[in-house]
Amino acid sequence: MQQKLLQHRLANGLVILGERMPWLESAAFTMMLPGGTCREPAGREGLAGLTLELSQRGAGALSSREIVERLDFLGVERSSHVSSFHTTMSMASMASVLEPTLEVAASILQSPHFPESELEEARQSALLELASIDDDPAQKCFKELKQLRFGDVFGRSALGSLEGLESVELDECVRFHADFCRPGGAVLALAGNFDWDRLLSAIESLFGAWSGSPSPEPGPVVSKPGVSHLQHDSQQTHIALAYDSVPYCDPEYYRGRGIVSILSDGMSSRLFTEVREKRGLVYAVSASSHSLKNCGSVLCYAGTTSNRAQETLEVTVDTIRAVSQGIDPDELSRLKSRVQTSLVMEQESSAARSSQIAYDWMTLGRVPSRQEVLQEIHALTCESLVQHFHSHPPRGWTLVTIGPEALEFSHAVSP
Amino acid sequence: MQFRHEILDNGLEIVAEINPDAFSQSLGYFVRTGSRDEVPEIAGVSHFLEHMVFKGTPTRSSLDVNRMLDDLGSQSNAYTSEEQTVYYMSVLPEHQLSALDLLTDLMRPTLRREDFDTEKQVILEEIAMYDDQPPYGAMERAMEEYFGDHPLATRVLGTRQTVSDLTAEAMRAYHEQRYAPNNLCLVAAGAVDFDALVKETAVRTRLWTSVQTHRKRQPPVLRSSSVELVHPPATQQYTLEFSPGPGIQDPQRYVNRILASILGDDSGSRLFWELTDKGLADLAVTYTSEFEDCGIFGIYLACAPEQQNENWERIQFVLADAKANPITERELELAKNKVRSGMILASERPSNRLFSVGNGWLTRRKYESVREATENYQRVSLEQVQSAFEQLAQRPRVRVSVGPESGNTH
Numbered sequence: 001m002q003q004k005l006l007q008h009r010l011a012n013g014l015v016i017l018g019e020r021m022p023w024l025e026s027a028a029f030t031m032m033l034p035g036g037t038c039r040e041p042a043g044r045e046g047l048a049g050l051t052l053e054l055s056q057r058g059a060g061a062l063s064s065r066e067i068v069e070r071l072d073f074l075g076v077e078r079s080s081h082v083s084s085f086h087t088t089m090s091m092a093s094m095a096s097v098l099e100p101t102l103e104v105a106a107s108i109l110q111s112p113h114f115p116e117s118e119l120e121e122a123r124q125s126a127l128l129e130l131a132s133i134d135d136d137p138a139q140k141c142f143k144e145l146k147q148l149r150f151g152d153v154f155g156r157s158a159l160g161s162l163e164g165l166e167s168v169e170l171d172e173c174v175r176f177h178a179d180f181c182r183p184g185g186a187v188l189a190l191a192g193n194f195d196w197d198r199l200l201s202a203i204e205s206l207f208g209a210w211s212g213s214p215s216p217e218p219g220p221v222v223s224k225p226g227v228s229h230l231q232h233d234s235q236q237t238h239i240a241l242a243y244d245s246v247p248y249c250d251p252e253y254y255r256g257r258g259i260v261s262i263l264s265d266g267m268s269s270r271l272f273t274e275v276r277e278k279r280g281l282v283y284a285v286s287a288s289s290h291s292l293k294n295c296g297s298v299l300c301y302a303g304t305t306s307n308r309a310q311e312t313l314e315v316t317v318d319t320i321r322a323v324s325q326g327i328d329p330d331e332l333s334r335l336k337s338r339v340q341t342s343l344v345m346e347q348e349s350s351a352a353r354s355s356q357i358a359y360d361w362m363t364l365g366r367v368p369s370r371q372e373v374l375q376e377i378h379a380l381t382c383e384s385l386v387q388h389f390h391s392h393p394p395r396g397w398t399l400v401t402i403g404p405e406a407l408e409f410s411h412a413v414s415p
Numbered sequence: 416m417q418f419r420h421e422i423l424d425n426g427l428e429i430v431a432e433i434n435p436d437a438f439s440q441s442l443g444y445f446v447r448t449g450s451r452d453e454v455p456e457i458a459g460v461s462h463f464l465e466h467m468v469f470k471g472t473p474t475r476s477s478l479d480v481n482r483m484l485d486d487l488g489s490q491s492n493a494y495t496s497e498e499q500t501v502y503y504m505s506v507l508p509e510h511q512l513s514a515l516d517l518l519t520d521l522m523r524p525t526l527r528r529e530d531f532d533t534e535k536q537v538i539l540e541e542i543a544m545y546d547d548q549p550p551y552g553a554m555e556r557a558m559e560e561y562f563g564d565h566p567l568a569t570r571v572l573g574t575r576q577t578v579s580d581l582t583a584e585a586m587r588a589y590h591e592q593r594y595a596p597n598n599l600c601l602v603a604a605g606a607v608d609f610d611a612l613v614k615e616t617a618v619r620t621r622l623w624t625s626v627q628t629h630r631k632r633q634p635p636v637l638r639s640s641s642v643e644l645v646h647p648p649a650t651q652q653y654t655l656e657f658s659p660g661p662g663i664q665d666p667q668r669y670v671n672r673i674l675a676s677i678l679g680d681d682s683g684s685r686l687f688w689e690l691t692d693k694g695l696a697d698l699a700v701t702y703t704s705e706f707e708d709c710g711i712f713g714i715y716l717a718c719a720p721e722q723q724n725e726n727w728e729r730i731q732f733v734l735a736d737a738k739a740n741p742i743t744e745r746e747l748e749l750a751k752n753k754v755r756s757g758m759i760l761a762s763e764r765p766s767n768r769l770f771s772v773g774n775g776w777l778t779r780r781k782y783e784s785v786r787e788a789t790e791n792y793q794r795v796s797l798e799q800v801q802s803a804f805e806q807l808a809q810r811p812r813v814r815v816s817v818g819p820e821s822g823n824t825h
Contacts (some may be wrong), residue, residue, distance in 0.1 A: 004744055009443075013543050023436060024763055025759060025763065026759070026763060027762050065688065068682060068683040068687075069749060070681075071683075072683045072747070072749040072750075072752060072753050073749055073752055074752070075752045075753060075755060075756020075757070076756070077757065077760060080498065086537065092760060093756060093760075094760075095757060096757055120694070121692065121693045121694040122694065123694065124693070124694025124695065125692075125694040125697075126694075127694070128651075128694065128696070128697040128718065128719065129649055129697060131651060131719065132650075132651055132717065134651075134699050134774040135548065135549050135550070135649055135650055135651055136548060136651040137547050145628075160625075184648075209711070210488070232548040232648060233543075233647060233648045234648060235546045235547050236540070236543045236544055236547055265485075266484065266485035267469070267481035267484050267485060267491075268478065268481035268482040268485045269485075272481070273481070276537060277477060277478075277481070277533075278533070279533070280533040280534065280535070280536030280537050280540075281534075281536070281540070282537070283537055283538075283540040283541040283544055284544065303540070303544055304540060305539075305540060305543050306549070325811060330482070330486075332456070333486070334482065334486050334488075337485070337486060337487065337488030338485060338488045339488075339489070339508065340488055340507075341439075341487075341489065341505075341507055342488075343491075343792030344438050344439065344507055345438060345439050345490070345505065346765075348437075348438055348439065348763055348764045348765070349763060350763075351760075362477075377752075408702035
């Protein structure tokens with residue numbers, strides 16, 4: 001199916017991107033704004049998330065309850081979250097109600113009430129969410145890993161901190177919203193079954209009067225190696241491990257991502273085969289590519305009962321390092337099949353597509369087509385992957401474990 | 416969208432919802448077996464067997480199986496529940512034959528002892544992983560407490576003891592009995608060539624023979640009880656309450672699903688406004704679970720231990736408020752819209768349709784298009800929902816609460 005990216009920029013700077021998927025009954029949009037946790041002042045960790053939550057508790061002509069009822073009436077599936085660099089709001093619905101759905105989003109983004117009466121309730125919700133992560137050691141392990149690896153500013157959790165959440169005041173939410181919820185530097189990505197011209201005129205009338213220029217770019221991210229252990233009375237030791245790699249914006253990204261795919265995607269991947277299938281050490285083991293602007297990492301996870309945790313860590317690291325000894329042509333061919341299939345299946349979901357378009361635009365400043373991604377993947381060879389591995393060997397290791405005992409780890413300092 | 420159905424001579428049923436315009440197809444074997452079909456000594460065998468199915472067949476090693484799944488570029492997985500075990504793949508339509516060939520071969524695994532011993536370690540890790548997540552423990556314990564001697568009380572994962580004690584021989588015997596063609600259903604959705612599917616399945620399963628299979632069906636003995644468990648590493652309090660609801664064949668289930676959505680959906684429901692929105696609970700929801708011979712109306716609360724008692728009273732108040740605060744037309748309309756839109760959005764992926772079609776056929780031998788399925792909810796009347804709401808007052812209840820220390824529930 002021919003793929004075409006539709007583009008428009010409103011006078012206020014808001015970038016509108018669209019991809020028509022006329023074979024679907026649905027339509028979806030993703031609004032991405034540059035208000036991430038890295039913009040929070042020190043001591044106010046959690047401000048970005050709390051601001052996003054509060055902005056949805058009454059906006060425009062609608063009260064908090066009316067917003068929820070309106071979206072339920074329209075049958076809208078929605079989600080919103082903050083990350084290190086962005087605030088994201090996504091909604092998906094039947095194509096026939098796309099415009100009224102956008103109307104609700106436009107109110108939330110442009111005219112939130114920030115009612116004093118809702119602050120304490122929103123704060124309590126955020127505190128509960130933060131506390132609940134303590135009962136999910138795997139998730140907590142990653143939260144700690146990011147904190148250790150990316151530091152106080154870029155390693156902040158979207159959940160915030162206890163002290164930060166308790167300190168946030170209402171006017172700080174209002175200011176955060178005013179500073180970062182602006183059309184300049186934001187993107188609205190739409191995908192699904194719609195008429196582009198008609199949609200644009202609706203968007204123009206909903207978002208045209210919004211104003212605000214882009215905020216200055218945050219500084220570069222630097223990753224730090226390190227090792228940390230959190231004592232926990234658990235059955236398993238949870239291992240979160242990270243090492244340096246290339247970010248999404250790097251010309252060599254697909255090589256780095258290809259290696260991660262060989263390590264972790266699918267049941268024939270190396271980590272699954274070596275750690276789980278051959279040795280039965282774990283139920284869950286994985287690696288994934290992670291990008292924070294200019295900073296690329298590979299993040300790995302393994303969970304295993306404590307007496308086998310040291311062995312699990314060693315087999316995991318050895319398996320990663322063994323990439324230097326070569327890649328089998330069959331492994332590469334499986335990687336190519338997987339990517340091809342997932343690109344075809346991406347056409348089955350307007351929500352997935354709109355979120356990919358928004359992410360690409362914010363991260364790369366452009367949106368690669370399926371054809372372009374396929375060409376990148378087809379261009380990969382076993383030699384180019386191994387060569388990439390040699391020129392970007394795993395180093396800058398960060399390790400966080402949660403469990404009854406700390407593990408020995410000699411890679412932290414040596415490259 | 417077209418529905419097709421065929422029964423092979425060996426008893427294997429094949430059903431498909433065909434959408435020639437789809438980009439992909441999903442294919443799955445739905446096995447009518449799960450933890451409720453296990454005797455206590457082999458608790459966990461269905462789930463353990465689900466893992467072993469990927470460990471090789473007479474013509475393929477475990478590595479071959481994994482490689483081939485990935486060669487096809489498939490998104491594949493499997494799961495085991497109380498009543499079924501499902502193996503599925505989503506592939507591009509041109510891979511139909513290869514996917515069928517592999518999946519069908521997997522239904523006749525070798526169950527080699529060496530693989531069995533290694534995989535046992537993986538299952539024990541899975542049990543340990545869930546042991547570290549207190550909400551999961553509360554769920555397992557609530558099923559045991561509610562169902563008592565009923566087969567649905569059996570834990571899907573089994574226990575550390577039953578899994579450790581399980582032998583490969585016992586698993587083989589279970590497989591022979593439960594994976595007979597008459598106890599399986601091959602389900603397909605999306606861009607499917609149905610005639611080829613039937614023809615090629617018949618060739619590949621010609622040596623399979625049917626076996627008399629049986630599932631014990633009985634209504635659970637209803638009682639009321641309250642259990643408090645202490646899990647010292649936990650930081651939050653997790654409470655579940657089960658009471659009776661309609662089963663999977665009962666048309667009343669649409670009414671109760673709508674009621675559960677109005678009272679306790681995770682957004683926009685009465686409990687949402689009463690607890691979650693106010694920051695009193697991390698989650699306070701009601702939901703339904705349906706089985707062949709019975710069903711459950713469930714309440715789940717996750718909150719700080721010190722807020723447990725007050726929150727629980729608020730929930731009980733909301734659920735007992737039918738007379739003073741009856742369901743409104745507006746609430747019913749919102750719940751119906753939510754359900755309808757959710758079903759239509761999900762149906763855009765063949766991989767989601769696979770489960771709707773497969774579950775419908777396995778449990779009711781009935782196919783429902785997306786339109787028919789949404790109409791079942793549209794027909795629910797205000798009187799029906801109100802009546803179900805009023806009946807909640809007399810329900811027998813089983814409650815299980817897990818938290819860091821005792822004394823947080825009363």
